[in-house]
Amino acid sequence: MLNLPQLKNQQLWLCALTHRSYVNEHLEIKEHNERLEFLGDAVLAFVAGEFLYQRYPHLSEAQLSRLRARLVDETQLAKFAVQLGIGQLMRLGKGAIKDGGRENPALLSDTFEAIIGAYFLDAGIDAVREFVRPLFQSVADILMVAQSEILTSEKLLDPKNRFQQWTLANFTQNPEYVIIEESGPDHAKEFTAQVKVQGIVYGIGRGRRKQEATKTAAEAALKKIGLF
């Protein structure tokens, strides 16, 4: 099990662990952890962004954004919280405990964020960075590979991509898509697209949008050459 940070300010630490449902049942306690959660969310967005920017110098902005979203989403933060044993430390109301609150991903993730917010107030951004980086390092590469595999398989399945691969391999040319017809009223248009290679029509397709029509044309072309 990984270690939680040690805060100098014990009150702040307790506040980070305190869920709203606990405050409702304990009149002497005034503050729950939601504001710290807000702060921790902002701190994590930054540390995650900085970490990914440095670790993956060749990824595009879009790839980095997708990766950051995964690295600090509820699912992932709840996993970190479990690794750190946060479930047993959360101060929850009796009802929340009965409803399985200690294993609830939303509560675990929120409390993790609140702890990050509290640690930031207690020890500053460098301390948070040092605490969080090993967690990020333990999953970033796995998330990145998983993501590129999804993207690759999507690309492989896309008929326009597949037909392009074939034309490049056979003609060292890209296929050419042309919208040859538009029909119907504005709210129910239909487009007809043609895909040509070296001036020869390989497929025709129809669709409600231009993109759909060209995709259907590519499918027709793949059928014609026996690849669909």
Add this chain to the structure above:
Amino acid sequence: MLNLPQLKNQQLWLCALTHRSYVNEHLEIKEHNERLEFLGDAVLAFVAGEFLYQRYPHLSEAQLSRLRARLVDETQLAKFAVQLGIGQLMRLGKGAIKDGGRENPALLSDTFEAIIGAYFLDAGIDAVREFVRPLFQSVADILMVAQSEILTSEKLLDPKNRFQQWTLANFTQNPEYVIIEESGPDHAKEFTAQVKVQGIVYGIGRGRRKQEATKTAAEAALKKIGLF
């Protein structure tokens, strides 16, 4: 006009100003500002969150989140960019300039983020904080007041809120809502709600959802007492 930060690293500065459309037209230039934009977005999320957390100790997490979304959205960042004269500095392709790119909020906002990312790499988080805080200070209170006015007027218009105000004023009691009937199949349920004060029914309402049914019941109650 406010002053832009001075970067030690001039190459980084130029990169922050360079839009993808400029790179497409200048083969000798390899890098556009999109990765810096990703980094700047993360830095801004953090500095804005920290700023709001400190400035408004009495706002809830939900209020802070809404405010942060407004403080660093495209509209607001584009306004900062205009104040800083970024429009004329952006390195855009000819087509983008012709299409009004120098006044385009999306381009202005993206470039502002890229400058923040570059300045962070050049001078660190404290320097960014010092640069950005006066900008945030200049608009935060206005955004907060605007937001609370919207929320107040929404609350005033909501029939359940209005009926509650009346019952509190006249009986120092909250109205009580009860779902008295559920009918129809799962995909087309209808709910019937009753609203009572001190055991007396003031209104009945129906709706596809419980919330809708209680709202309709509150409207009926307001009609009964002549406030709708």
